[in-house]
Amino acid sequence: MSNCWRSRRGTVFSCGFEPGLFSCFGVLLLTTHVLYGEANTNTSVVVQKDAQFDITYLDTVTSENQTIYAFNHTVSKNKTEGVRVSVELLSERPNGPVLFVVRQKQAVLSFQVPLILRGLYQRKYQYTQVGRTLCQPPTLALSEMQFFYVDVSTLSTSGVHYQLRVSRVESFTLQTDKKFTFNATPSQPQFFKYVFPDGEDTVIVKVNSQKNFPCSVMSIQDIQCPVYDLDNNVAFIGMYQTMTKTGAITVQRKDFPSNSFYVVVVVKTEDEACGGPLKFYSLLPDELLDAGNRSKTLDVVVSPAINSNVYIMGVLFCLGIFLSFYILTFLVACIENKRLHRKRAGLLKAADMSPAETAPLLGKGLSPASPYEYGSFADNGSTMSSEPVTDSMASAETNDGYMERPLDVVGRCRQESLSSVEEDDYDTLADIDSDKNIVRTKKYLCVSDLARKDKRVLNKKYQIYFWNIATIAVFYALPVIQLVITYQTVVNVTGNQDICYYNFLCAxxxxxxSSFNNILSNLGYVMLGLLFLLIVLQRDILHNRALMRNDTPALECGIPKHFGLFYAMGTALMMEGLLSACYHVCPNYTNFQFDTSFMYMIAGLCMLKLYQKRHPDINASAYSAYACLAAVIFFSVLGVVFGKGNTAFWVVFSVIHIVATMLLSTQLYYVGRWRLDSGILRRILYVIYTDCIRQCSGPMYIDRMVLLVMGNIVNWSLAAYGLIKRPNDFASYLLAIAICNLLLYFAFYIIMKLRSGERVLFLALVCILFTAVVWGFALFFFFQGLSTWQKTPAESREHNRDCILLSFFDDHDIWHFLSSIAMFGSFLVLLTMDDDLDTIQREKIYVF
Structure with missing residues (x-):
């Protein structure tokens, strides 16, 4: 029986059911009055009913009567049973909402029907069907009977019809590797409990759906009351992420003292957070909008994550791959060292032979094709040096038509190398009576024509590349590291996993x-960059020793050895690994330039090194080169921030791209012998008139013209593509421009090298083939696209995939492995591709 007490004015202030089990209802009345903002002074009748699970109750409530439904159930310490309260409002347009208060042993849950939820721009949506799952406070007893009450009240003067049903939740406690399917709406969220089994420290919670929309939120929360399971409060605690089809969160036992957690799934009121359209915008701030049918069917499954053994195997695998390159390099160095010792012994033996015996050995197998044999007519007058041919020079002419340098010329060059070390003092020809324009504008140039500056001067000039990039690396890396640490801290503190674009299925x-494997896989850039620096250092030491011995091949033969750019390339490769690791601490669109900045550096340095090989005297200085690269990075940042859909930006960038291409083409064609001043237009018109209109003569430098025409076609096409398509990923578009130009120049260099009669040694050929194959596989894994910050975080997660290597590395990690190896191989190609010229005099090595 129900026992109620009334005051003199008839207002109920205390009501009980079976004294000793249920006490006063003053808290209920106070809560009701506070929520409605006013006190109800009218006479109100409270009716309490015994209620049972899985029975639908149809009833009416007014301001004059309140109903209390009393439920009881058995709670066990070793078993958690979910309880769900479902309510539906049957009356249309009631005068006031109905308040439902669920009172448990250690918690109170209250909500009103119609339920009002807010979306973007504070738009309000109402729901007449509400379903809430009750939180389950832990119990210390093995088994106990617990009571909870559902209080229904309203301030509406007219009767409001409603429907109430309380049921048990099937599979409320999730089982490992067992999928459970359920439905959810914005007003009917769902949450489930998971308890870590013994021996399991980390699990991955995966939620999937067959359709993209409506947009949803999955959250991981500690076992506590209340559970934040509405769109407007789900982000208050725990970890959460928006999702369309796929969501995944890695959960560690150490973060949950109770060894258990709730998996909460909430359907959002609007889809903008997941990239959906904004359908309409209400101008009336108090208008209640109908949300329509936003029901979504989802699957949840909890799988065990990898254990510590897999971490150890991943680390050992990564170290083993790159340490093997150190071992292989050591073996190749030992073999090469033995070969050089045998060669040096043969030279010493040849030194003891008579001149008649050594004459057949001079230039044997080392003379390339004549400069008149490719792409030109044998016009001696147009190709002769400005220096007069003396009898001593004529007597030094060999049987194959080449001029050996007389001893007085060699001595003069060596004497010059010991004088001033200022670069400006040596910006002239060895013959002070000749102008450098005479030599540099010859139809056919040899390396000796563009290697007249003092070696120590050029070494200092190119060492600046290394010191500058080392300085840039320090000042660039420190704030980057500080920023990504802040990003990671924000993610860990707020639990907002929409900040970073991980591959959550393999993080x-x-x-x-949050994603150690993506950081570890960048170790290859650092280790192989360091290995390349060691290889360059060893070559530098051997070359300096040869110079100290006054070896003629080191002084007069081969491509001039300048290692400053190689040191800069190795440093850039190491910095690429460091900054790529920093980017993958929290990858998103605001820090993507960290991952690409030194890629631009590497591409630019490789092109400069290719040009320096045949043009050591006129290559760009470190200051101008880094200034151009800084401009590229500047445009990269502008493109990321303002490039998306901005027509003005793309027009300006395309114009700058085309103008820069034309200026660089002019610089390369005339070997730097032109001036950008006020008379440039007049000179251009004069050249067009004399060479195209008056006599229609062909280009003087055919090979250079072919390269530059192809380069302009490629760059103009890329500029047109950017202006028309306007790709969202501007940084990758800019990187594609740099890579296309590098590949074009490298292909031209190899073709011209073979065309000039030069050889590619076995070691360089192996490096070329190996690098080409590795680049092919690397690009395959790069284009898999496991995540993309060009879309919303929820859309990015649709591309997530499981690990494919050792259950630890994903496709992008393999891209890191292969690309670091491919870059290292590319550097070795640049280092070794001209080793066949080490015994060829520079007068016989052609410039192209």
Whole structure:
């Protein structure tokens, strides 16, 4: 029986059911009055009913009567049973909402029907069907009977019809590797409990759906009351992420003292957070909008994550791959060292032979084709040096038509190398009576024509590349590291996993890092960059020793050895690994330039090194080169921030791209012998008139013209593509421009090298073939696209995929492995491709 007490004015102030089990209802009345903002002074009758699970109750409530439904159930310590309260409002347009208060042993849950939820721009949506799952506070007893009450009240003067049903939730406690399917709406969220089994420290919670929309939120929360399971409060605690079809969160036992957690799934009121359209905008701030049918069917499954053994195997695998390159390099160096010792012994033996015996050995197998044999007529007058041919020079002419340098010329060059080390003092020809324009505008140039500056001067000039990039690396890396640490801290503190674009299906945390495997896979850039620096250092030491011995091949033969750019390339490769690791601490569109900045550096340095090989005297200085690269990075940042859909930006960038291409083409064609001043237009018109209109003569430098025409076609096409398509990923578009130009120049260099009668040694050929194959596989994994910050975080997660290597590395990690190896191989190609010229005099090595 129900026992109620009334005051003199008839207002109920205390009501009980079976004294000893249920006490006063003063808290209920106070809560009701506070929520409605006013006190109800009219006479109100409270009716309490015994209620049972899985029975639908149809009833009416007014301001004059309130109903209390009393439920009881058995709670066990070792078993959690979910309880769900479902309510539907049957009356249309009631005068006031109906308040439902669920009172449990250690918690109170209250909500009103119609339920009002807010969306973007504070738009309000109402729902007449509400379903809430009750949180389950832990119990210390093995088994106990617990009561909870559902209080229904309203301030509406007219009767409001409603429907109430309380039921048990099937599979409320999730089982490992067992999928459970359920439905959810914005007003009917769902949450489930998961308890870590013994021996399991990390699990991955995966939620999937067959359709993109409506947009949803999955959250991981600690076992506590209340559970934040509405769109307007789900982000208050725990970890959460928006999702369309796929969502995944890695959960560690150490973050949950109770060894258990709730998996909460909420359907949002609007789809903008997941990239959906904004259908309409209400101008009336108090208008209640109908949300329509936003029901979504989802699957949840909890799978065990990898254990510590897999972490160890991943680390050992990564180290083993790149340490093997150190071992292989050491073996190749030993073999090469033995070969050089045998060669040096043969030269010493030849030194003891008579001149008649050594004459057949001079130039044997080392003379390339004549400069008159490719792409030109044998016009001696147009190709002769400005220096007069003396009898001593004529007597030094060999049987194959080449001029050996007389001893007085060699001595003069060596004497010059010991004088001033200022570059400006040596910006002239060895013959002070000749102008450098005479030599540099010859139809056919040899390396000796563009290698007249003092070696120490050029070494200092190119060492500046290394010191500048080292300085840039320090000042660039420190704030980057500080920023990504802040990003990671924000993610860990707020639990907002929409900040970073991970591959959540293969993101293995370690300590404070959310995706350790993506960071570890960048180790190859650092280790192989360091190995390349060691290889360059060894070559530098051997070359300096040869100079100290006054070896003629080191002084007068081969491509001039300047290692400053090689040191800069190795440093850039190491910095690429460091900054790529920093980017993958929290990848998103605001820090993507960290991952690409030194890629631009590497591409630019490789092109400069290719040009320096045949043009050591006129290559760009470090200051101008880094200034151009800084401009590229500047446009990269502008493109990321303002490039998306901005027509003005793309027009300006395309114009600058085309103008820069034309200026660089002019610089390369005339070997730097032109001036950009006020008379440039007049000179251009004069050249067009004399060479195209008056006599219609062909280009003087055919090979250079072919390269530059192809380069302009490629760059103009890329500029047109950018202006028409306007790709969202501007940084990758800019990188594609740099890579296309590098590949074009490299292909031209190899073709011209073979065309000039030069050879590619076995080691360089192996490096070329190996690098080409590795680049092919690397690009395959790069274009898999496991995530993209060009879309919303929810849309990016649709591309997530499981690990494919050792259950630890994904496709992008393999791209890191292969691309670092491919870059290292590319550097070795640049280092070794002209080794066949080490015994060829520079007068016989052609410039192209």
């Amino acid at each position: 293995h945390p370690l300590g404070a890092l």
